[in-house]
Structures are given as C-alpha cells and as structure tokens.
Amino acid sequence: MIRPDEVKMSVEETGKWGMTINQDVCTGCQACVAACAMENNISFVGEEDSGYGRSMHWIRIERFWEGEYPDVRMTPQQPMMCQQCGHATCEPVCPAFATVHSQAEQLNLQVYNRCVGTRYCANNCPYQVRAFNWRDYQRPEPLSNQLNPDVTVRRMGVMEKCTFCIQRIHRAQDTAKSEGREVMDGEFTTACAQACPADAIVFGRVDKPETLVAQITNNGRGTKHLAELGTLPHVTYFKEG
Amino acid sequence: MIQKFFNWLKQPLGLIASGIVFLALVSAVVYGIWRTQQAPEQPIQFPHKTHVNFGIQCLYCHPGAARGPAAGIPSQAKCWACHNQIVKTRDSALLAPLKDAVLSGKSLEWVPVAIVPDFVHFNHRPHIAAGKNCEECHGDMTKVTVAQNPQDMTMGWCLNCHIKNAGDDQEKLVKLTDCGTCHY
Amino acid sequence: MSEQVSRRDFLKLAGLGAATTAILTGCGPASRYVKREPYQQMPEYNLVGQSTYYATTCRECAAGCGLVVRTYQGRAIKTEGNAHHPLNLGKTCARGQATLHGLYNPDRVQGPSTGSWDAGIQAVADAFKKYKPSEIAFLMGMTPDHLYDLVSDLAQSTGMNAPLRYGALGMFESRATLSKAAENVFGQAGLPWFDVGKAQIVFSFGANFLETWLSPLAYTRGFAGLREKETKLRGTFVQFESRMSATGAKADKWIPIRPGTEGLVALAIGRLVSEIRSGAALPAFANVDPAQVADEAGIKLATLEELASMFVNSNVLAIPGGAALGQTNGLEIAEAVLTLNALSNNFGKPGGVYLSALAPNQEGTSRPASPIEMYDLVEKMKSGAIKALFVHGVNPIFELPKTLGFEAALANVELYSFATFPDETAAKAKYLLPDHHSLESWGYQRVATGVALPVLSGSQPVVSPYYDTRATADVLIAAAQAAGGKFASALPYKDEVDFIQNKVASLVGDASGSFSASDTATFMARFQQYGGWFRNVESLIVPDASKALYNPVKTTKPSFAGNGEFFFVPFVSPTLAEAGANKPWLQELPDPTTTVMWNTWVEINPDMAKELGLANDDRVRITSEAGSVEAFVYLYPAIRPDTVAMPFGQGHTAYGRYAENRGANPADLFGAYYNDAGDLAFAGMKVKIEKISHAVKNGGLSRMESLMGVYGEGLGGEEH
Structure with missing residues (x-):
C-alpha cells in the first residue's frame, strides 16, 4: 500500500500557482469581476453583444437554483475562471499554438499575437471560461487612460481568458529577484483575490506546502470541478467552508 | 468590353x-x-554622441532601465536644468524647441525607435542585472545623433540571445524560452 | 487563349499589390512608432517607468473606505483597497473598482457653463448678495464630509438654511428610521452597528447588508466571520423577506413573509422564546398572537416555533433593514426587531448590537435628510421661500421620488449645480460649475459605521484634474471672499486645503491615534500617506436596553397605497447603486441574483407569471397610484407570488451615454407616504401589471446565466 505522501505527483498535477475559493463566504458581490476587468484591460461589449453571450468576463459568478418556491435555494455562488489545468483541453486543439502550456509557471497561456481566432479552444473548454473578441470593442476617450500598461490590449478576432494575473506574478518575481530572495507567500495576489471583501479567494504557490493556499488546498475538503475529465485543474472549491 | x-x-x-x-x-x-525603414521625425535632432562623449552615463537620463520595465525619457526640466546653465546651449537655435516647451509648459513629442509591439512585455531590469550593456541592444551611442535601431528586435533575435545565455541550465532555459515570459 | 487573364484575376493581382504594400508597411517599425511625451516636471517622488501609489477615500458611497490608487505616468490605472484602513482592510467592492470609469468617463462635464471660472465664482458671489440668506439653500450628497462642514460653517455664520444631505442609498437604507428606532428603544439616537462577525445566529429582517447597506464591506467581512469560525461552529443566518435578495441568497433559511409583517414576526418569535424560557410572555411581546402572526405573514406556525427553538438555546442577532423599513409601519418594525435583540441580551457585547462610534472630529450624530425633510425643501422652493438652490454630489431629479415634485419646483429657483457628470439635475442648472472627480479632490470623510475605531478617512488628488473643473470648496471660498462682509469672514481660508487643515487641527498632537504629529504640516503629510487618521480606542457606544423588554411594542398594520394586486419591493441594484449607471463596467456586471446586465427587469414568481400569461422577457407596464414604468419580465423563482420586485439604479434620461434611456426607474412609482420617522414608505404600495408585448427574439434582457446554462440548470429562456 502506498501512503498518500509517497505518491509522486507530476508537475502538471501539483501545478505551481493555485487558487482556492470558499463558496460559503462568497456573496456574489462582483467585486472580483470588476477588479479583474480593471486590472486586465477587459473590454465591455454593451447590452446587445452581452445578450448574445459575448461579454468578456474572465471571471464570472455562477449560481443555480434548487427546489421550488417556497423551499427554493440558490446554490453557493461559484466564481468561475480559467482553472489553469495541468492537462488543459484547450491546448491540444489550437492549430496556431497560441494556447500553450507554460512550463515555467505551469499556467495555460494565451499568446495573443499567435491567435488566429479559430475558437477551437473555447469550444473544447469544459469550464466555458474563454472569451472571444467578436469586435474591436471601443473605449471612447478618455477611458483608455485607465489601461494597464502591463497587459496587452486585445483586438478583434483574438481569444482571451484569465491569466492568474501573470503580470503580477512577473512583477513580484522580478522584484524578489532584484532583492535576491524568493517570492514570499502573500506578497502579491491576483486582482480578484485582492478585492474580495469576504476573502473567499486565496491565491499562491500550491507546490510549496507551507503557503496558505497549499494548506487550504490540501485540507481534504475541497473539490476540483470536472476533475473526472482528467484536466487537473488548479483551482479548488469549498462548498461549505 | x-x-x-x-x-x-x-x-x-x-x-x-x-x-x-x-x-x-x-x-x-x-x-x-x-x-x-525610415527613422521617424524627432522634435530635436538629439545628439546622443555628444552627450555620451561628455561622459554622461546612459542611466543618468534613462534611470528606469535599472529599476523596471521602461527606461523612460527624461523630463524636460531635467534637460533644461543643465542646458539652462550652459551659455552656448541656453540660446542655441537648435535647442529652441526645448526652451519653448519648457517655457510654455508644453511637452516635446519624442518618438522612441527601440520599441517592441504592445503584445510583448519587455523588462529592462533583468537584462541590466544579467550584465548586459546598453550598447549590446541599442548600438554604439557614441556614433549616432538621433537614436537608431541597430537590430530588428524580432523574437528570433530575443530568443537566440536567451538560448545562448541559458547555456546548460535547464530551468533557466525553460524560463527564458517560455511564451508567458514576454507574451501576456 | 491560354494566357487569358480574367477580370477577376486582374483585380486580384492589383489587390495583391496593394495588400503587399499595406502589409509590408504594417510590419515595419514605422507602423509602431508612437509619440511619447515626457514629464515637463517630474514629481520628485515619482520614478521613471514605475507606478506611484496614492492613498485616498472612495466616494462611490458614503461608507468611506480607504483606497490606494495605482498611478502610472500621471494616469490612474487601478484602485485597490487600503490595507491600513480599519474599515475595509485592503478590500474594495465593485463600485470602488469602477470609480476609474467615472474619472475617465467620456461624458464628464468639461468646464464651467459660464465659460470662465472667474465668471462662475462671480455668479455664486452675486447669488450670495442678491438673495437673503434665508432664501439660499444647499442640497448635498452623502459625500464628502469636508464640503458639508464648509457649507455648514458658511450657513451657520451667515444665516443661510442649514445644508441638507440626501442620497437614494440613504433613502433605501431608511437611516432616519434606524436612528429614531434606536432612540425609542435605547433612549439614544444613532446608527446601530450589528456585529455579524461574532454572532452565532443572525436573523435579518429584510436587511440587505451584503449589498449596499450602510457599510457593505464591513458587513461582508462580518458575514465571512459568521461563516468561518475557528473556535465555534459555523454561524447560522436566517433571512425574512418577501423577495430573495442577494443577501437572502446566502441565508441558510430564507423565509418569505408578506411585506410589512416583519415586525409582527419578530415579536411572535420573541413571544415564543420568552414563553419557552420563562413560561410567560414578556410585556414587549404581549401584544401578538403567534398563530395569528403566522397567518398574516403567510407562513406556518411550525416555522415560527422552529425558529424560536433555534433562538432559545443560543443568542440571536436580529437586524432590521431594507424594504422592511420602507413600509408605513417601518419604524415599528425597526423597534420590534431591535427589541428582539434584548432577548439575547447582546447589547454592547461581541456578536451583538452597538451604536456606531463617532468619527474623530465629529460633534454629535448626523444623518442625511429624510424624504419628509426633502419634501419640506420642495415646498419651500414652490412657495418661493427659497430662491437659490446649490446642489452638490446628488442628483435629486433622479434620486427623489417623482411625486415630490422636485423637478417642477426647480422652475421657481435659480439652480447652481456643482455636478461632475451631466446628470438630470445638472441639465436644469442655470450655472453648472463642475467639481473635480473624487480621485482629483482633497477632502475627508467620516466613517459613519462599520468599524469600532473612530476613523477620519482622508482624500487627496491622485491625478491632476483632467478637465477644466474646480473644487467646489475653492469656488465657495472664492465666492465668499468676493461677496465680502459676513461671507468673507465665514470662510477666512486661503483654499480648500487650508480649510481641511483647519478642520483637522484638533487632531494635531493627539497621541491616541494611528499616528501622531506635532505640527500641521507633518500631520497632513501623514494623513495623505496613510489615507486618514483613526483613534486606536474602540469607541462603539453601548446602548442602554434595560427597558426594552418592558415596553410593549406597537404593532400598526402597514397600509398599501393603490389598488393593484401585487406588493412592490424596490431594491437598490447591488452593482449600480445610486450613481453607477454611467460606468460601463458596472453596467456589464451581472446582477448577483438574476445575472442581468445593462437593463431593468421586474421579478415575478414563475407560477404567478404562468397564471398571468407572462413569460421571460415579455414587456410589461407596472402601474402604481403615483405613476407607471415599463420593464422586462424576469421569472424569479424566489419571490412570493403576491409580490413583484424591481431594482433601482437605471432609468436615467441624462447622465451620459452609458446611462441614458436605459431601463426604468422604480422611484417613479413611489407615492408620497412616510413612516413615523419621516422616511419614505417606498415599499408601501400595491401595483398592477399589464402586458405590453411578447418577448421578441434577441430583444430581451442580457443575462449571464444564458452562458452558464450550457451546463447548469439555469432558467435561461426555455419558456419560449
């Protein structure tokens, strides 16, 4: 018999950066969604296009209904973003190698300049978290003053998705390196986790057991969405705290 | 027909x-x-060679290169702080645009030539920290007036250097050739 | 002919040439050349290519959360929470994030309507001289406090009307009712603070404390504390309301009671608990009969008994709020719910009820004007008692119920608006003298509730003004100087910053705070650096509830205006609130419960809709005694069949391209009925619903759930 700590996990399985989401305290307030949009230069698409399901949210709060009135209940709010799968289903279908796996950061990358807009990746993503630029969405002046210089502004015909705020990862790594040290746990976090008023989102290195996110991930009470598909997602959800 | x-x-x-x-x-x-392939028009035919030959360090005017992603263009006040004190340049016709800009509070509009497309996120700091000298990418500034670009600054050019510098260090190679290092 | 070139080929060839040229040009470095402007004078503390962070205060609502704004080359890039600010501890809500879409909104007022600021200041000075002080009134928003202080000083020493403050959020929170209820139950007015975080069980009677209520971030943090106890069991949360709010959606138990019966339910639970505990009903609860209450509220007696048994063995924190207070008997409801807390004996104890701490430089409690006080203002405008009205930080035409007749009364006054955005009220102004956006402004805001420490939150400009706007405080100071006499002596300040320094002077040298400074310059520097000052002394007021259980609480039946068949529950849109409609990313945030973006809907129980022959996205007209609005139908599974609900936040006729002519404003339906505390009985009405037209394909509401419906069991659209 093999003890759990003897199981050798592949680097895809452990991942490097991970996230935990506590659905029990998530109030669905949309602060993470707004923070993500502001950090990542996400376009707003307007009423008509959002009606067609073309809105560009990199993170969305899912909620479903259970039961009938008066015993109706909303299922715990479920922030859903790119799960940064270890075996991502989006990657092998990209004919342009725009959707590739980062070996260095163990993230699913979307290389905008390679993307030709086949949308195969979005069709193959079981989490439905990829957003496609159906148009060159406008930001009337002077709204463009607010654009984050660390993030590419995407154009029409390009697929995009949550990057785990890779620009913040790079900035933190760069600062740490310039100071001759490792990135510390909690030194930086993603825009969504930073904004979350209930601290429902925790982000960090899941491959280092001492970090907060690793401790929560490994407490055994979480679930990974659609893990049965073998996607090895790196976001862990906790339904009841 | x-x-x-x-x-x-x-x-x-x-x-x-x-x-x-x-x-x-x-x-x-x-x-x-x-x-x-033409160099863009600049507001002033800024003679890099004169400044460099005076012994002024690159980082004196472009200090951002040592600290972060952008090297930066010095503020007009910085230019004028020196030139205002040199009789020869204070009233020089060549420097009239600078003087006008400083006095009127308008900005000069420089056109950087060593640029990468907006989907590339270049960071000066690690390159300087790795011991690269400015001229290895930007050319010999003791010879040019307005900055000229000696390289194409294509991805192949970046990668060749990255691969060479990674050497046998596998971890470094992975990091330096990862798409996500520059594209996000 | 073998070499025949067809026309098509020829055109292709020609096109190819042009395309090659275009592509080659596009690939060259020239296509990427951009002009870059260096700083003319770089601020000393800036570094080339590095972000600079400034601490300031959010003004999207009146809570007073601390922000840290990331700026890059003089542009504001991102707002983040100020981790050193005791109220929000580094967190922000969606509206705080989107404040940049206000700063860089394409539809801001770009300069004074007078052409030059000198003329604008002269116009204000002329008004000061032209009218008697009693004919001049100021109407201000709930932020910022420093301007309110300045106008109060001005009004006090010149004899003008004391400035009124108003905001739709304040109206929907029924702040006057909460304060009056505290006075009646505890003998002391003030804004109650409910310590949700340390409670074991929370009974919320309509309070939407996870949305926009009083201090949403503090209450959300409290809620997270309720759920995540390290030492105790997970806290339980029960919500009583007729329509499941985003707050109610987080409840373990959601109990749909009939609107207006919240007070009765609270008292019935109180009676059952006191009977179980001591065998007899305490005087406070003697008036109610649980069986009858269950019947009136439309629930089972067993439910009440179950809740009572939950209560008996532990302490319950009971919170009144939301539409419950917007009933004609709202004050009694608030009193009943506050009284219920007395059974837990939790006043002034962790997990209990407190009165909020006063801010460091605050003398006595203050609250925004209740709608009945606004009604008085409108009457004075109509009668000619007020001839000049100065409006800042509020959009009364949109935020006040139409029945009050504010818009019509404007014809009788000269309107001076200091609006940053071209809203409905600004459009009517004779003089439009735009203030800076909050991120371009100096100021301070007192934290009214949400934190145990007294906090004065500081604002500073994080970017230089983008347009030709001017700080209203500066305009008023300059105008007062120009008017001379008592006006000049009322505001003897150089400028806004001078005034703020004067107002915080009492804190200089105070050693009990987050920092202490011996001189004003140092104090102000630190005040800016930390984004405020707070006293390190927990100063929540412990209410005196010794008599609470021994006075019978009144139980008046609510009255509902109009002869419609549906109770009407208006609620503040959790994402847009009162002033978010002009920010495109707030419009595109899905509503937490319905996931609707960019529009207004009316929520109807699906079974009732079937009975009425209504389907999702049908267009309906909702008519009350006071007016009617049109909206799309949303079949909402968690609402009483006898109730319909509508969000407040849309329905602008001005206010920029993202807000204009979008959705409907439920405030148009409100009648002029008030509760005993003077707050509007905004839920005290019944409405009629009639179908205007069928849903058309792609013509209805934009919903996020249609996207989620691919794998979830969403409600999206299968009705068609």
Whole structure:
C-alpha cells in the first residue's frame, strides 16, 4: 500500500500557482469581476453583444437554483475562471499554438499575437471560461487612460481568458529577484483575490506546502470541478467552508 | 468590353501601358518598404554622441532601465536644468524647441525607435542585472545623433540571445524560452 | 487563349499589390512608432517607468473606505483597497473598482457653463448678495464630509438654511428610521452597528447588508466571520423577506413573509422564546398572537416555533433593514426587531448590537435628510421661500421620488449645480460649475459605521484634474471672499486645503491615534500617506436596553397605497447603486441574483407569471397610484407570488451615454407616504401589471446565466 505522501505527483498535477475559493463566504458581490476587468484591460461589449453571450468576463459568478418556491435555494455562488489545468483541453486543439502550456509557471497561456481566432479552444473548454473578441470593442476617450500598461490590449478576432494575473506574478518575481530572495507567500495576489471583501479567494504557490493556499488546498475538503475529465485543474472549491 | 480591353493590352501600346503600371506597382511596394525603414521625425535632432562623449552615463537620463520595465525619457526640466546653465546651449537655435516647451509648459513629442509591439512585455531590469550593456541592444551611442535601431528586435533575435545565455541550465532555459515570459 | 487573364484575376493581382504594400508597411517599425511625451516636471517622488501609489477615500458611497490608487505616468490605472484602513482592510467592492470609469468617463462635464471660472465664482458671489440668506439653500450628497462642514460653517455664520444631505442609498437604507428606532428603544439616537462577525445566529429582517447597506464591506467581512469560525461552529443566518435578495441568497433559511409583517414576526418569535424560557410572555411581546402572526405573514406556525427553538438555546442577532423599513409601519418594525435583540441580551457585547462610534472630529450624530425633510425643501422652493438652490454630489431629479415634485419646483429657483457628470439635475442648472472627480479632490470623510475605531478617512488628488473643473470648496471660498462682509469672514481660508487643515487641527498632537504629529504640516503629510487618521480606542457606544423588554411594542398594520394586486419591493441594484449607471463596467456586471446586465427587469414568481400569461422577457407596464414604468419580465423563482420586485439604479434620461434611456426607474412609482420617522414608505404600495408585448427574439434582457446554462440548470429562456 502506498501512503498518500509517497505518491509522486507530476508537475502538471501539483501545478505551481493555485487558487482556492470558499463558496460559503462568497456573496456574489462582483467585486472580483470588476477588479479583474480593471486590472486586465477587459473590454465591455454593451447590452446587445452581452445578450448574445459575448461579454468578456474572465471571471464570472455562477449560481443555480434548487427546489421550488417556497423551499427554493440558490446554490453557493461559484466564481468561475480559467482553472489553469495541468492537462488543459484547450491546448491540444489550437492549430496556431497560441494556447500553450507554460512550463515555467505551469499556467495555460494565451499568446495573443499567435491567435488566429479559430475558437477551437473555447469550444473544447469544459469550464466555458474563454472569451472571444467578436469586435474591436471601443473605449471612447478618455477611458483608455485607465489601461494597464502591463497587459496587452486585445483586438478583434483574438481569444482571451484569465491569466492568474501573470503580470503580477512577473512583477513580484522580478522584484524578489532584484532583492535576491524568493517570492514570499502573500506578497502579491491576483486582482480578484485582492478585492474580495469576504476573502473567499486565496491565491499562491500550491507546490510549496507551507503557503496558505497549499494548506487550504490540501485540507481534504475541497473539490476540483470536472476533475473526472482528467484536466487537473488548479483551482479548488469549498462548498461549505 | 472587358474582352476588348484585354485584347488591347496585348497590343504594343497595351504592353507598354501594362509595363508602366507594373513598374508603378513595384516602385510603390519598394517605396512602402523604404518608408517603413525610415527613422521617424524627432522634435530635436538629439545628439546622443555628444552627450555620451561628455561622459554622461546612459542611466543618468534613462534611470528606469535599472529599476523596471521602461527606461523612460527624461523630463524636460531635467534637460533644461543643465542646458539652462550652459551659455552656448541656453540660446542655441537648435535647442529652441526645448526652451519653448519648457517655457510654455508644453511637452516635446519624442518618438522612441527601440520599441517592441504592445503584445510583448519587455523588462529592462533583468537584462541590466544579467550584465548586459546598453550598447549590446541599442548600438554604439557614441556614433549616432538621433537614436537608431541597430537590430530588428524580432523574437528570433530575443530568443537566440536567451538560448545562448541559458547555456546548460535547464530551468533557466525553460524560463527564458517560455511564451508567458514576454507574451501576456 | 491560354494566357487569358480574367477580370477577376486582374483585380486580384492589383489587390495583391496593394495588400503587399499595406502589409509590408504594417510590419515595419514605422507602423509602431508612437509619440511619447515626457514629464515637463517630474514629481520628485515619482520614478521613471514605475507606478506611484496614492492613498485616498472612495466616494462611490458614503461608507468611506480607504483606497490606494495605482498611478502610472500621471494616469490612474487601478484602485485597490487600503490595507491600513480599519474599515475595509485592503478590500474594495465593485463600485470602488469602477470609480476609474467615472474619472475617465467620456461624458464628464468639461468646464464651467459660464465659460470662465472667474465668471462662475462671480455668479455664486452675486447669488450670495442678491438673495437673503434665508432664501439660499444647499442640497448635498452623502459625500464628502469636508464640503458639508464648509457649507455648514458658511450657513451657520451667515444665516443661510442649514445644508441638507440626501442620497437614494440613504433613502433605501431608511437611516432616519434606524436612528429614531434606536432612540425609542435605547433612549439614544444613532446608527446601530450589528456585529455579524461574532454572532452565532443572525436573523435579518429584510436587511440587505451584503449589498449596499450602510457599510457593505464591513458587513461582508462580518458575514465571512459568521461563516468561518475557528473556535465555534459555523454561524447560522436566517433571512425574512418577501423577495430573495442577494443577501437572502446566502441565508441558510430564507423565509418569505408578506411585506410589512416583519415586525409582527419578530415579536411572535420573541413571544415564543420568552414563553419557552420563562413560561410567560414578556410585556414587549404581549401584544401578538403567534398563530395569528403566522397567518398574516403567510407562513406556518411550525416555522415560527422552529425558529424560536433555534433562538432559545443560543443568542440571536436580529437586524432590521431594507424594504422592511420602507413600509408605513417601518419604524415599528425597526423597534420590534431591535427589541428582539434584548432577548439575547447582546447589547454592547461581541456578536451583538452597538451604536456606531463617532468619527474623530465629529460633534454629535448626523444623518442625511429624510424624504419628509426633502419634501419640506420642495415646498419651500414652490412657495418661493427659497430662491437659490446649490446642489452638490446628488442628483435629486433622479434620486427623489417623482411625486415630490422636485423637478417642477426647480422652475421657481435659480439652480447652481456643482455636478461632475451631466446628470438630470445638472441639465436644469442655470450655472453648472463642475467639481473635480473624487480621485482629483482633497477632502475627508467620516466613517459613519462599520468599524469600532473612530476613523477620519482622508482624500487627496491622485491625478491632476483632467478637465477644466474646480473644487467646489475653492469656488465657495472664492465666492465668499468676493461677496465680502459676513461671507468673507465665514470662510477666512486661503483654499480648500487650508480649510481641511483647519478642520483637522484638533487632531494635531493627539497621541491616541494611528499616528501622531506635532505640527500641521507633518500631520497632513501623514494623513495623505496613510489615507486618514483613526483613534486606536474602540469607541462603539453601548446602548442602554434595560427597558426594552418592558415596553410593549406597537404593532400598526402597514397600509398599501393603490389598488393593484401585487406588493412592490424596490431594491437598490447591488452593482449600480445610486450613481453607477454611467460606468460601463458596472453596467456589464451581472446582477448577483438574476445575472442581468445593462437593463431593468421586474421579478415575478414563475407560477404567478404562468397564471398571468407572462413569460421571460415579455414587456410589461407596472402601474402604481403615483405613476407607471415599463420593464422586462424576469421569472424569479424566489419571490412570493403576491409580490413583484424591481431594482433601482437605471432609468436615467441624462447622465451620459452609458446611462441614458436605459431601463426604468422604480422611484417613479413611489407615492408620497412616510413612516413615523419621516422616511419614505417606498415599499408601501400595491401595483398592477399589464402586458405590453411578447418577448421578441434577441430583444430581451442580457443575462449571464444564458452562458452558464450550457451546463447548469439555469432558467435561461426555455419558456419560449
């Protein structure tokens, strides 16, 4: 018999950066969604296009209904973003190698300049978290003053998705390196986790057991969405705290 | 009608005409290519060589390079702080645009030439920290006036250097050739 | 002919040439050349290519959360929470994030309507001289406090009307009712603070404390504390309301009671608990009969008994709020719910009820004007008692119920607006003298509730003004100087910053705070650096509830205006709130419960809709006694069949391209009925619903759930 700590996990399985989401305290307030949009230069698409399901949210709060009135209940709010799968289903279908796996950061990358807009990746993503630029969405002046210089502004015909705020990862790594040290746990976090008023989102290195996110991930009470598909997602959800 | 036109094209006159059109197209293409390779117009023909030959360090005016992604353009106040004290430059016609800009509170509009597309996120700091010198990418500034770009600054150029520098260090190679290192 | 070139080929060839040229040009470095402007004078503390962070205060609502704004080359890039600010501890809500879409909104007022600021200041000075002080009134928003202080000083020493403050959020929170209820139950007015985080069980009677209520971030943090106890069991949360709010959606138990019966239910639970505990009903609860209450509220007696048995063995924190207070008997409801807390004996104890701490430089409690006080203002405008009205930080035409007749009364006054955005009220102004956006402004805001420490939150400009706007405080100071006499002596300040320094002077040298400074310059520097000052002394007021259980609580039946068949529950849109409609990313945030973006809907129980022959996205007209609005139908599974609900936040006729002519404003339906505390009975009405037209394909509401419906069991659209 093999003890759990003897199981050798592949680097895809452990991942490097991970996230935990506590659905029990998530109030669905949309602060993470707004923070993500502001950090990542996400376009707003307007009423008509959002009606067609073309809105560009990199993170969305899912909620479903259970039961009938008066015993109706909303299922715990479920922030859903790119799960940064270890075996991502989006990657092998990209004919342009725009959707590739980062070996260095163990993230699913979307290389905008390679993307030709086949949308195969979005069709193959079981989490439905990829957003496609159906148009060159406008930001009337002077709204463009607010654009984050660390993030590419995407154009029409390009697929995009949550990057785990890779620009913040790079900035933190760069600062740490310039100071001759490792990135510390909690030194930086993603825009969504930073904004979350209930601290429902925790982000960090899941491959280092001492970090907060690793401790929560490994407490055994979480679930990974659609893990049965073998996607090895790196976001862990906790339904009841 | 169209048939007539094509028949005419095969006449000597038509052949000459098509020749002219062909030449015009070719020269338009050549002109187009030539245009792309021209240095942009700058508000002042800034003589890098003079400044560098005076012994001024690159980082004196572009201190951002040692600290972060952008090297930066010095503020006009910084330029004028020195030039205002040098009699020769204070009233020089060559520096009139600077003087005007400083006095009127308007900005000079520089056009950087060593640039990468907006989907590339270049960071100066690690390159300086890794011991690269400015001239390895930007060329010898003791020889040029307005900055010129000695390289294409294409991805191949970046990668060649990254691979060379990674050497046998596998971890470094992975990091330096990862798409996500520059594209996000 | 073998070499025949077709026309098509010829065109292709020609096109190819042009395309090649274009592509080659596009690929060259020239296509990427951009002009870059260096700083003319770089601020000393800036570094080339590095972000600079400034601490300031959010003004999207009146809570007073601390922000840290990332700026880059003089542009504001991102707002983040100020981790050193005791109220929000580094967190922000969606509206705080989107404040940049206000700063860089394409539809801001770009300069004074007078052409030059000198003329604008002269116009204000002329008004000061032209009218008697009693004919001048100021109407201000709930932020910022420093301007309110300045106008209060001005009004006090010149005899003008004391400035009124108003905001739709304040109206929907029924702040006057909460304060009056505290006075009646505890003998002391003030804004109650409910310590949700340390409670074991929370009974919320309509309070939407996870949305926009009083201090949403503090209450959300409290809620997270309720759920995540390290030492105790997970806290339980029960919500009583007729329509499941985003707050109610987080409840373990959601109990749909009939609107207006919240007070009765609270008292019935109180009676049952006191009977179980001591065998007899305490005087406070003697008036109610649980069986009858269950019947009136439309629930089972067993439910009440179950809740009572939950209560008996532990302490319950009961919170009144939301539409419950917007009933004609709202004050009694608030009193009943506050009284219920007395059974837990939790006043002034962790997990209990407190009165909020006063801010460091605050003398006495203050609250925004109740709608009945606004009604008085409108009457004075109509009668000519007020001839000049100055409006800042509020959009009364949109935020006040139409029945009050504010818009019509404007014809009788000269309107001076200091609006940053071209809203409905600004459009009517004779003089429009735009203030800076909050991120371009100096100021301070007192934290009214949400934190145990007294906090004065500081604002500073994080970017220089983008347009030709001017700080209203500066305009008023300059105008007062120009008017001379008592006006000049009322505001003897150089400028806004001078005034702020004067107002915080009492804190200089105070050693009990987050920092102490011995001189004003140092104090102000630190005040800016930390984004405020707070006293390190927990100063929540412990209410005196010794008599609470011994006075019978009144139980008046609510009255509902109009002869419609549906109770009407208006609620503040959790994402847009009162002033978010002009920010495109707030419009595109899905509503937490319905996931609708960019529009207004009316929520109807699916079974009732079937009975009425209504389907999702049908267009309906909702008519009350006071007016009617149109909206799309949203079949909402968690609402009583006898109730319909509508969000407040849309329905602008001005206010920029993202807000204009979008959705409907439920405030148009409100009648002029008030509760005993003077707050509007905004839920005290019944409405009629009639179908205007069928849903058309792609013509209805934009919903996020249609995207989620691919794998979830969403409600999206299968009705068609």
